[in-house]
Amino acid sequence: MMNIIASPAPPSDIGALKAALAEGQLGVESRILWLCELARQSARTGLAEEGLKHVKEAIELAEAHLNPEEKANGLDAAALCHYYRGDHLMAIACGIDAYQGYAAFQRYDKMGHVLTSVAASFAEVNAMDLAEAALRGCLNIAMRLNDDFLLARTQNTLGITLGDLHRFDEADVLLSAAIASLRRLGKGEHISKIMTNRGNLHKKNAVRLMATNDLEGAKQYLRRGIVLVREGLDVAVAADNPFQIAERQGLLGEYYFLLGEYDAATTHIKMALAQSSALDHAPIMAESMLYLGLIAQVDGSLADAIHWLRQGLALSKERELKALRPRLHDALALVLKQAGQGADADGHHNAAHEWRSHVTQTNREVEREARTMWLTHFSQHPLMA
Numbered sequence: 001m002m003n004i005i006a007s008p009a010p011p012s013d014i015g016a017l018k019a020a021l022a023e024g025q026l027g028v029e030s031r032i033l034w035l036c037e038l039a040r041q042s043a044r045t046g047l048a049e050e051g052l053k054h055v056k057e058a059i060e061l062a063e064a065h066l067n068p069e070e071k072a073n074g075l076d077a078a079a080l081c082h083y084y085r086g087d088h089l090m091a092i093a094c095g096i097d098a099y100q101g102y103a104a105f106q107r108y109d110k111m112g113h114v115l116t117s118v119a120a121s122f123a124e125v126n127a128m129d130l131a132e133a134a135l136r137g138c139l140n141i142a143m144r145l146n147d148d149f150l151l152a153r154t155q156n157t158l159g160i161t162l163g164d165l166h167r168f169d170e171a172d173v174l175l176s177a178a179i180a181s182l183r184r185l186g187k188g189e190h191i192s193k194i195m196t197n198r199g200n201l202h203k204k205n206a207v208r209l210m211a212t213n214d215l216e217g218a219k220q221y222l223r224r225g226i227v228l229v230r231e232g233l234d235v236a237v238a239a240d241n242p243f244q245i246a247e248r249q250g251l252l253g254e255y256y257f258l259l260g261e262y263d264a265a266t267t268h269i270k271m272a273l274a275q276s277s278a279l280d281h282a283p284i285m286a287e288s289m290l291y292l293g294l295i296a297q298v299d300g301s302l303a304d305a306i307h308w309l310r311q312g313l314a315l316s317k318e319r320e321l322k323a324l325r326p327r328l329h330d331a332l333a334l335v336l337k338q339a340g341q342g343a344d345a346d347g348h349h350n351a352a353h354e355w356r357s358h359v360t361q362t363n364r365e366v367e368r369e370a371r372t373m374w375l376t377h378f379s380q381h382p383l384m385a
Contacts, residue, residue, distance in 0.1 A: 010037040014243075017041065032058045032070045036077040043077075043084040045243040046281040051081040072101025076110070079117055086322040088121040089366045095121070096377050108383055112141040112150045115378055116157050123161050125363040127370050131161050134374070137384035144383045152181035156194050163201045166208060171201055192235035196248060199228035203255060210258075219259060226255050246275035246284050253291055262295050269295070282319040286312045290328055293335070302339045309335060322359060326352040 010017060010033055017038040020026060026034060035058035042051035055078045062070035075098035082091035095118040102110040115138050122131035135158040142151035159174035175198045182190050202225035209218040229251050236244035253269035256262070269291045276284035289312030296305035313328040315321070329352035336345035 010034040014038065014041050014045065028061060028065055029070070032061050032067075032073065035061075036073050039077040040080050043081040045279065046084075046276075046283045048081045048084040051084075052078065055081060068101055069105050069107070072098045072107075072110070075101060076114055076117070079114070079121075083117065083121055083124075085320065086124075088125050088363075089369060091121045092118055092366070092370055092373055096373055099377060108141060108381065109145055109147050109150055111381055112138050112145070112147070112383075113153065115141070115381065116150070116154050118378060119161070120157055121366075122370055122374075123164065125366045125370060127367045128161065128165060130370060130374055132158070134378060135161060137379070137381065141381060141383045148181045148185050149187065152178040152185070152187075152190070152194075155181065156197060159194075159201070160197055163204050166204070168201060168205050172198060175201065189239065192232040192239075192244070195228050195235075196232040196251065199225040199232070199251065199255075201225075202228070203258070206258065222255050222259050226252060229255065242275060242279055243281060246272050246279060246281060249275065250284050250288055250291075253288070257291055257295065262298060265291065266295055282315060283321055283324070286315045286319070286321050286324050286328070288312075289315065290324065290331060293331055297331075297335050297338070302335055305335045306332070306339065326355045326359075329355065 010030075011020075017034055021031065021034055021038065035054045039051035039054040039058070042048065042054065055074050058077065059071055059074035062068070062074055075094045079091045079094035079098060082088070082094060095114050099111055099114045099118075102108075102114065115134050119131045119134035119138070122128075122134060135154055138150065138154040139158070142148075142154055155174045155178035159171040159178065162168075162171040162174065175194055178194050179191050182188070182194070202221040206218040206221035206225070209215075209221065229248050233245065233248040233252070236248055249268045250272035253265045253267075253272060256265035256268060259265075269288050272284055273288035273292070276282075276288065289308045293305045293308035293312065296302070296308060309328055309332045313325070313332060316324045316328055329348045333345045333348040333352065336342075336348065
């Protein structure tokens with residue numbers, strides 16, 4: 001069996017990973033490891049389909065060299081790619097295969113990392129109780145193994161999950177603890193992401209307050225969120241990470257849009273669109289088009305609004321951006337109705353409803369499968385209870 005510890009750690013930069021893999025100088029063990037890392041990085045930057053191609057090569061190499069633990073690494077990376085594609089049943093199925101592969105070697109730490117990824121898919125299909133149970137189990141695993149990185153990753157994912165449940169104070173404590181865990185490890189490159197997640201927590205709280213007409217309270221939370229996202233942007237600029245720069249520019253634009261500061265919002269969103277277009281990062285591109293359309297609508301430029309929203313919708317269909325499609329249909333329906341194009345508006349309104357119904361039905365089916373898989377496989381980790 002290959003020695004995982006002896007393999008050099010892959011870089012986190014996509015360009016460096018691709019260059020090293022193209023040179024063909026890596027040994028089999030390193031090539032598999034680096035292909036899996038490239039797949040993960042590709043998925044996180046909106047290129048999940050490309051990531052799955054790298055995973056396929058990694059798994060085929062592992063099978064050719066009769067290495068089931070390395071195959072489990074490939075399946076774990078595949079689960080993340082499917083998660084970012086929005087295919088949560090495949091994410092959970094790949095997670096089970098990876099989990100069982102690691103279990104055969106008693107790799108309890110890697111089993112914990114799989115659980116953390118799978119819990120994120122549980123949350124996406126509205127099995128929030130399952131997600132919380134899995135993540136709290138992961139906290140136990142991390143503490144029993146004294147694994148600060150697994151602890152930080154779990155705290156971060158649980159913080160996001162509790163934020164979605166509007167348990168903001170608990171979530172903020174967890175995200176702050178994740179930052180402390182990473183500082184103990186000296187993994188500063190991950191801290192800016194969690195700072196951005198804390199900013200998003202404030203945004204969620206602001207949106208909740210807006211729904212109750214507490215506009216002043218909402219503005220306070222948005223301002224706090226902007227401070228955190230700006231800090232994350234500064235880190236991304238210092239690290240010359242174009243993907244994170246584009247993401248945080250887009251987030252700042254969204255926060256300023258919610259504040260009603262449309263000039264500032266436009267500046268950041270246009271920067272996000274330019275940067276994401278250069279990177280071919282479809283999710284940020286489509287979301288930027290959505291917000292440029294919404295801003296144009298506020299300004300009364302209905303033709304521009306329709307242009308941006310149609311462009312974003314076309315991209316969301318082409319690149320299978322499932323979460324964005326109904327939002328774009330909804331926005332288009334409102335603008336078209338305002339422009340006096342009632343029939344077209346009704347078509348987009350109906351399309352949004354049909355797409356949401358499809359997603360809801362799919363999520364229910366995945367949730368049923370997820371609960372079975374939790375009981376039969378994932379809940380059996382020996383260090384969870």
